[in-house]
Amino acid sequence: MVKIRLKRMGAHKKPFYRVVVADSRNSRNGKFIEEIGYFDPMTEPPVIKIDDEKAKKWLSEGAQPTEIVKGLLKKSGIVE
Template sequence: MLKIKLRRMGAPKKPSYRIVVADSHTSRNGAFIEIIGHYDPMTDPETVKVEVEKAKEWMVKGAQPTDTAARILKKAGAL
């Protein structure tokens, strides 16, 4: 099963995240199939960049977003 989830990047105590499509059994920072966006919670306001068409394409193929990824995709207009 495919999941759309966050992959943590950045320095300690300064996280930024990539929104990726990965197998549901991989770890948080493990292997992934494709990067579909970026999320930076440290800026004011939060920076969210999502390739909406890619996100919708993966959801049609059966990828399920995690709870946090779904909240971010909703902000970006992909859900």
């Protein structure tokens, strides 16, 4: 199954996340199919940048977002 999830980047105690499309069997920071955006929770306000065309394409093809990514998609206005 294909999932849209976060890949953790950044330094110790300074997280930065990339929003990626990956096979659910791969590890969190392992191999992924495509990067569709990023999320930086350390800035004020947090920065969410997701390519809406790519996200909609993957959602239409059946990719399942995780709960946190689903919230980010709603905040970005990609999903209602």
